[in-house]
Amino acid sequence: MIQFDAVSLHFGAGQTALDDVSFEIEAGSFTFLVGHSGAGKSSLLQLIARLARPSSGSITVGGIDYATLRTRHEPALRRQMGVIFQDNQLLGDRNVFDNVALPLIIGGFRYKDVLTRVAAALERVDLAPFANAYPATLSGGQQQRVGIARALVARPRLLLADEPTGNLDAGMSQEIMELLLQFHRSGVTVLLATHDVSLLQAYDLARLELSAGRCVSPAVAPQRARHPLRGRHAHQ
Amino acid sequence: MPISDSITRAAGSQRGYTARGYAWRRTRTRLAAHPVASSVSLLVLGIVLALPVLLSFLAMALDDHRGDGDRAVTLTAYLETSVNDLDGAALASRIAARPDVQTTRYISRDEALATFEAESDLGDALDLLEENPLPGAIVITPEHAVVARDRMQALSDEFLGLSEIVEVRYDLQWVERLQAVVSLLRVAAVLVTGFLTLTALLVIANTIRLELLARRAEREVCHLLGASRSFVNRPFLYTGVLYGLVGGVLAAAMAVVAFGLLKAPADTLAGLYGVDQGIAWPELSRVAAVPLLGAALGLAAAVTTLYSAAPGANVTNS
Numbered sequence: 001m002i003q004f005d006a007v008s009l010h011f012g013a014g015q016t017a018l019d020d021v022s023f024e025i026e027a028g029s030f031t032f033l034v035g036h037s038g039a040g041k042s043s044l045l046q047l048i049a050r051l052a053r054p055s056s057g058s059i060t061v062g063g064i065d066y067a068t069l070r071t072r073h074e075p076a077l078r079r080q081m082g083v084i085f086q087d088n089q090l091l092g093d094r095n096v097f098d099n100v101a102l103p104l105i106i107g108g109f110r111y112k113d114v115l116t117r118v119a120a121a122l123e124r125v126d127l128a129p130f131a132n133a134y135p136a137t138l139s140g141g142q143q144q145r146v147g148i149a150r151a152l153v154a155r156p157r158l159l160l161a162d163e164p165t166g167n168l169d170a171g172m173s174q175e176i177m178e179l180l181l182q183f184h185r186s187g188v189t190v191l192l193a194t195h196d197v198s199l200l201q202a203y204d205l206a207r208l209e210l211s212a213g214r215c216v217s218p219a220v221a222p223q224r225a226r227h228p229l230r231g232r233h234a235h236q
Numbered sequence: 237m238p239i240s241d242s243i244t245r246a247a248g249s250q251r252g253y254t255a256r257g258y259a260w261r262r263t264r265t266r267l268a269a270h271p272v273a274s275s276v277s278l279l280v281l282g283i284v285l286a287l288p289v290l291l292s293f294l295a296m297a298l299d300d301h302r303g304d305g306d307r308a309v310t311l312t313a314y315l316e317t318s319v320n321d322l323d324g325a326a327l328a329s330r331i332a333a334r335p336d337v338q339t340t341r342y343i344s345r346d347e348a349l350a351t352f353e354a355e356s357d358l359g360d361a362l363d364l365l366e367e368n369p370l371p372g373a374i375v376i377t378p379e380h381a382v383v384a385r386d387r388m389q390a391l392s393d394e395f396l397g398l399s400e401i402v403e404v405r406y407d408l409q410w411v412e413r414l415q416a417v418v419s420l421l422r423v424a425a426v427l428v429t430g431f432l433t434l435t436a437l438l439v440i441a442n443t444i445r446l447e448l449l450a451r452r453a454e455r456e457v458c459h460l461l462g463a464s465r466s467f468v469n470r471p472f473l474y475t476g477v478l479y480g481l482v483g484g485v486l487a488a489a490m491a492v493v494a495f496g497l498l499k500a501p502a503d504t505l506a507g508l509y510g511v512d513q514g515i516a517w518p519e520l521s522r523v524a525a526v527p528l529l530g531a532a533l534g535l536a537a538a539v540t541t542l543y544s545a546a547p548g549a550n551v552t553n554s
Contacts, residue, residue, distance in 0.1 A: 049460065051460070075462045075463060075464045075465075076462065077462070078459075078460065078462035079462030080462075083460050083461070089453065089456075089457050089460075091453070091457065093265065093269065095246055096246070097243065097246035097247055098247075101247070101253070102457070102461060103461045103462065104253075105253055105254075105255070105258050106255075106458065106461050106463045106467055107462070108255065109253075110253075111247075111253045114247070115243060115244065115247055118243065118247070119240065119243045122243070128240065128242070128243065129242065131242050131243050131245075131246035132242060132245060132246035150461075
């Protein structure tokens, strides 16, 4: 699904965000992208979302070699991905429905499909009664669930999550993780960047570890994934 | 899956879910979100555009009357005293047949004497003379194209070549003064129109620029969600068009009101220069063109802002 081959990303003034990173993530997997702040997690996600371009190396996502990808096709590529942010990036002047509907409007979906899909997405994140509410009136966990609904409403094949639980307490983090696992089970490939140790301890999932821009452990699928609350296992 | 009422209510109008409908909805929402600021900007735009619009209305009205003042320009050809009325009238007819002459009027020696006696204090003095000393004359109104100093002189010289004519007089000075004033006003109007149109362009461009800054987060989110450049930029283009359109409507309304106030004194002035009909109201099509031109100006301002060094322009690079 995602393949990095000797990818480096340098900024001006000799700053290195990623240095010779190589890994492969299989379709349908759930992978933690681990590392301290500044390790290069966000840069790596930006490269996958084609928001930045590598200084060297090659990237292939879903069979598309980014080296041959034309600029005008980048929006279409992004529409096949869902993105979740730490600060959820909801638009404050629009209600929950409009926030979740945005990827569908961008994708040119018909009104009827927009209604159906948004209703289903809000149902899945348990926010259907809040469709007309504005983000500022929701709790942090609810806002993040809106963000998840927005990321998944267009049914992407790949979900990139950048510290989605970073601003949430343990209970809400658990709730968000459960939602993401639920979507993962329906076939979505998930790459979740985090440095939340408790989360990593609670879920025994594949990890890709970065340190100072270098890949220190390739993504390896674990034998099992523990469910922290109910004491049962979610298998990869 | 059945759609609940709350979802349908939250969704609002169906029209807002196409790319263009969405852009219009965003544009209207943003304008409505800051009613005072939006109204002030629109009013400023209307006022800035009103003066060039008024000047253009006046210029067009003056163009419609171009040549009216020239009709008051005539040459007077004085005839030999030996030319009798029959020959004088025949000569007037011959001159009138020329392509560079509009009309002629023959003034007989008797008519000249009667006019002199009626209009001059020296009329009684003529009674002391044995015979009428005044010559017959032909008043010649040339075609509009001839009303220029060199052409008038050439025409005058040509008439002087005729044996019956001894002298030709004409007065171009006041026409030349009028033409100079009109030319000056025309250049001033073009300059003022240029400056104020540029100001309107900058007002809209600045509004778009502020919108770009205020909506940077929205643009970035749309970009991340896979929006094309046209999708991201369209609301700003519509904002420019809407500002230009509404500003144009306000400008047209203000200009028409101002035109109405200026019409009466302008008609009086026109009358003083021999123009019988006053200046005409601008045609409806000309008034209707103002909002359209305003919209085009708004679009140009938005395009210039979006595709120049706009704040956050990197967001629209792909």
